[in-house]
């Protein structure tokens with residue numbers, strides 16, 4: 495079920511703002527809704543990323559504070575809840591949804607979100623959506639929007655879910671509509687939960703909740719005490735993590751200076767586990783094969799420097815390698831390189847992070863549009879590159895060295911199947927007990943699995959669904 499949010503009703507959103515693009519009708523809420531609409535449209539038509547575009551639009555239009563919070567909530571909530579809202583709109587419209595013009599359909603989705611999942615009074619939500627429909631689609635269409643949205647407002651969300659996701663429907667369909675996830679993702683996540691598949695409802699609900707902002711204090715460069723001074727409290731698992739309940743992380747000097755950063759706690763822990771994995775012999779040369787934009791490389795370089803080792807961070811995309819250069823410390827090297835055809839010698843590294851390109855099904859909380867963007871074919875497409883990168887990275891690892899194979903996805907085909915195939919086919923690769931290594935970094939950590947591989951879960955850990963295999967070359 496789309497998460498219910500707490501934006502306020504009409505009329506309490508501060509003073510008027512500069513128009514910055516759309517016509518300013520004199521009411522700041524119109525600009526707030528128009529901004530949400532523009533971002534939703536750009537996601538739909540230009541494959542834009544909401545988390546990148548929205549902050550730029552908020553800046554352009556000088557929306558801040560409560561107005562920015564409302565625009566963010568409306569944008570993210572509408573994008574996430576699309577599956578549920580479309581099922582409801584289909585019952586309220588005498589036109590098939592695919593016959594409704596794109597801009598108008600997006601206005602209807604935005605209206606449905608305001609009516610069903612915010613505290614904005616329904617009559618106000620309908621009225622503002624109809625105004626928006628008039629402005630983007632013309633007066634004729636605003637009548638249609640009014641008729642549809644008044645029907646939507648006839649029930650609350652729970653009432654609609656009894657109709658569009660009834661108990662009698664098969665489980666995948668019901669969960670897919672109720673929690674607004676494509677069916678293929680519901681099935682893949684249930685499979686990934688394995689024996690815990692009855693947690694699927696909690697997992698899908700967690701995907702629809704707003705993630706907390708977690709910061710990393712890069713060791714030797716910033717401390718949790720310093721972040722606490724800015725209102726960020728220590729997080730439950732990572733020794734480097736602090737949670738910022740409110741406020742702009744960019745306002746914290748350590749973040750601005752690259753000594754700290756926004757980073758999910760599981761992302762910190764998989765990097766810390768690679769650094770903590772037991773190793774015989776030298777521990778001087780570390781590699782991050784797919785480092786862009788530099789979250790894990792930032793922590794790894796700080797940990798490497800702390801013990802006199804050196805990190806080389808690579809990414810295929812030069813501009814992403816450029817972002818990595820801003821995250822790592824001076825001792826680290828950064829290159830634009832293809833990890834499948836590497837420029838480094840075989841056996842050159844003691845520790846390797848391979849955070850492979852993946853579907854990102856573990857980070858749906860952060861990327862509201864991601865679930866609608868790709869179909870199941872992406873899993874097969876990415877599988878080829880994941881296998882190639884893993885094979886090439888294992889060549890770069892010296893005998894006795896340790897490699898972390900990481901994905902921000904719990905999909906079995908991107909995680910256990912890839913790592914398991916290597917272990918089955920190669921007699922020079924063994925798996926370490928990744929959950930046990932993680933517990934040396936985060937003693938209180940439970941629920942990531944037992945045995946060779948570790949899997950984080952949003953509904954259990956409040957983190958992204960990050961996967962970790964620690965592989966040793968013998």
Ligand SMILES: C[S@@+](CC[C@H](N)C(=O)[O-])C[C@H]1O[C@@H](n2cnc3c(N)ncnc32)[C@H](O)[C@@H]1O
Pocket residue numbers: 761783784785786787788789790791808809810811814831832833834849850851852883902
């Ligand atoms: C999951 S992201 C890595 C996230 C990063 N480790 C972090 O923590 O910020 C995957 C990265 O792999 C890069 N990539 C894709 N194919 C690659 C290849 N053949 N060689 C090196 N990097 C590659 C992408 O450009 C992308 O930046």
